[in-house]
Amino acid sequence: MKAIPILALLSVAGAATAQVYSPPTGEPKRTAPPSDTVTRVNSDKKPAKSPFGEEIPMLDPSAETITVGGVTIPLGDNRLMKARFEKYLSQPEESSGAAKEYRDTVREILAAVSPFREGGPSLKDGWSKLPAASAYPGDANICGSLAEAVYVAMLAKRDVNGLKNLNNELEKEKQRRIGDGDWKTRHDKTEKMNVTKTVGESTTTTQEAAVGFSDNSLEYAEVLRRIAEIEVLKKANLLKTEAQVLQTKIQYQVNMVQWFAQRRFEHVLMASRFYNQIWKDGDTTLHIDENSDVSKLFTQSVGVSPTVASLDSLSNEAIREVDKAIEAFNYLVDEGELHSASQRLMEAFALGEYLAPVATLPRERKRKVQAYMRDLNDLYGMMQARDYGGAKDLIARLQSQARDFPSAKASSAIAGYTLASDLSIEKAKAMLLEGESEAAAKEIVAAAEIWPTNPKLDEFRELINKSGTVVTTRNDFDRLLSEKNYREIFRRRFEFVPVIKGDATREDAMQQILESIQRIEIALNKASEFSNIGNSYGAWEQLALLREEFPDDPNLGRQLEKLAPKVADFTKALDEAQRLENRSPRQTGSSMSWYLKARGIYPQSRIADEGIQRLLDEILPEGDALSPRDAVETEG
Template structure:
């Protein structure tokens, strides 16, 4: 029953909602309940926004502002419903029903309605209208509902025939009861119950006794017949009571069944059929009672009683159905005008509302296909936009928003665009945080930020870029650390210096390697300065000093290619000075101090500021003073 009420609340037009369901803005004024109906129960808070409902939460609460329905603690969007969207799209893609059969069916329905109209000249013709129902029920578009109405009418007539037969039987039993009552009365008064006791002779006494016996026998027979009459009367009374009960039940059952059929047709939005059933009702039940026989605890009974203060009637359904047809006609006219203005957003909403109310009405079924196709693409894009926002595919949603803005003049893009921009901003913030965490080497933070960005916008193209970049950086970092260790073990400090940016980034979280890099970079900076100064000195003609500076660094970094290259070049330019220094070192190593001093002196003569010559002489002189050197020989001595 709750599902039935929910369907009715969602499909009945706005005027019905305004009468049945209260506005969320203010509670309706209480109405005095009639004496014949119980007062409605105290209202309780409904599920939609805490608004008070006069139905105690038994019925759905419709919020016209937000286009939502709150019921049973849950909320539904009347326009954002997958099943409703699918049915509406099917309707837009279906050709209009303008065939000859459809026209014949519409003519039959109109003829039946006119035959049952109270304003028809000569009065309604129920028999002719009833005869046309099976013919209308044979059409596919009818769905057999006219046959259902005809079966309902036939069931009522059978019930009424049964009631007539029962009443005739009761009348016959009443006549029979009267006869039995008269017989009983006559039997009780037919003879005295005791003989006369007047005096007489013995013969007379014998006759009296014989008469008394005969009289007693007659009395017994009379009492037997009377008791049979009384028993028959009691049986007749019982049968009459049973028949009266059956008559009452038959009338109530047939009336309730036909009323249920009317309510069913109304809830199914078959308003034309509901009007036909309502017009047939007073011709089948002439007691003048048109109140719907609803259960006192039913939601529908409480809805009508609480909102209007009166019980629902057949004429109420008739009026609501007629008003629904009129409302659908006006909505279709508004739709056609909005399509002419290219206001496809409003046009699709108005048509969806009209379709939800009067899906089977001729004005909806016969809407031209060319008009419906104008909004079909827009509706499909709108449905796809809703799905993309639900799945957080904001890239596709942005494309659809741009497309719909171009196709419809009244498309309200503010809400979807705000959702898209919010998601983009939040996702970019999480990706920026992920990059920062990656720079710091915080793998846990990187994973958390990437997960948060994926939850906000799973299909964000930047998400894949950042993820790949972080993954590549992790691989590059590992490879860079391996290269650094290899170059350090090979003492290839020049290559470490040349790729210092890559190695510094990879070792940012490794204090040991950072210290190693710091020392290498410091040494290489000094070497570069020495090489640069030596080059300048060589260009200024001081090849001896340039070679000596390079040679000093060569002793510490013999594998450096820059030093090796410069040393080779300067060795050629300062060959005499280089030869003197080398020979002095050789004699010094062989403990030939005199010859070594002679060559150091020659080197100092060639280049007086030479530190190699000065240090060598000081070293040899100190050794001689200590008695460590041999005697000064002439072998290999320098020619003065």
């Protein structure tokens, strides 16, 4: 026998046994799933507070006060103001001929009683135009009330003049009586008269001068009484005059204050100028209760007592502020900054609802603000109702309408609330799958309180309805795993995978089972292909090699049994070769003969080649090993 030394690849292929699934060492014991899978909600628990507090933006477009010239003016009920503003946004502008004529008339009245009028103010000219202005519906007949107030003041002033004339007449009468009394005192004398005086026991008669118009005279006493009465009447008339002037001023000033509170600033200006023409005594102090709200507007804001001049000044300031606000509004609308524009228009309306710049604003420009404000109010309502899904969509629409819309606060709140709600739902799902129904109920209640319209709540509701099936399915997985029924687990893999998601141990077991079964199925498919072309030996060997790794797989064993009759001679030769190889003492030559016989039956046999190689490695010295193919040629 000629030995041909060749370089052989020495590889020892040990027969490694394996399982479809190898459980991890030290696997913790699983808690048995509860038989009761119904989720109960403890209604006695207090609602969980939001983790972000109660900061819901508030985007309330209405206000309760407005400050002009340092004076804070109340606007009344903010709900009514809001309703009036929304009504204003949908109304057409006041551009009719009657409206233009009314505004022209108001300007003419102000010019007539202006101190800068050429020739001086004319109360008569200004007063005569008031009835025409009161005919316009938008005036609300305030000019008529002003005309009546001026008329009443003039009548009162006439009565005061009458009292002054009466006092003058009384003064003349007093002076006349004083003069008459003085003259009579000096010139009117009685005749001489005898006066008898008794001193002790003697009586003396003397003649004395007569007493004139003096203390003992009744006429003199009457003169003194009348003079005193005249003084009393004069003082009474003077007090009556002062009271009447004060009362008339108070009545007039009440109208001015009321119109100022109603933000009828043009009427306040007209009333102020009429006031200065009616009363020229320099007294412009508003005679109102110091504890009244109107008095506090001035004393608490600017620290001074209110006057007619201060009302006039503040009205002019308010008119100027409205003009500036409308100018800014028009610019911001043209720039597409509707958020700031809506604020400027709201300020202008709240301050000067009845002024021309506000009343004549075109409706198409107001409609842009109306659409934006409607969406803004809807956003405010959605945030209050915690409808964060709808609020998020509405924010996107508002941003498309107004490029200056401040979305940061609302978007941050939405992101925080939705994340907190989603996390609570996911935590509740995990707890429910672990059988912790009470803890899951608490988490889902917290999630619903944070975001009641969270769409994932519907998913959780479906999960609750299916919770019994989920627990049962998971229990089936554990049972099949303990029974090593891997084929059944593989068949129901689409049912098991969702219910064990998140459980690392179960997921690892499922992964091993899927990979192992897939390998077996691939081998079975190859074996089927070999069988179809008549190579039963190749088919059997494909499965036999895999059988050593997965001895418990039923499909693998069943297919090997089907192939066994067709490959009986081949399997007999391999079995005998392996028996002699493993015998003690080992019968190397006989074993080699059976391996060679097996390879003669199936020349491509991997099992036979590996057996021959093992025996050659044992027989030949290291470095002189032959390959199984060379060994056959040498024997030949």
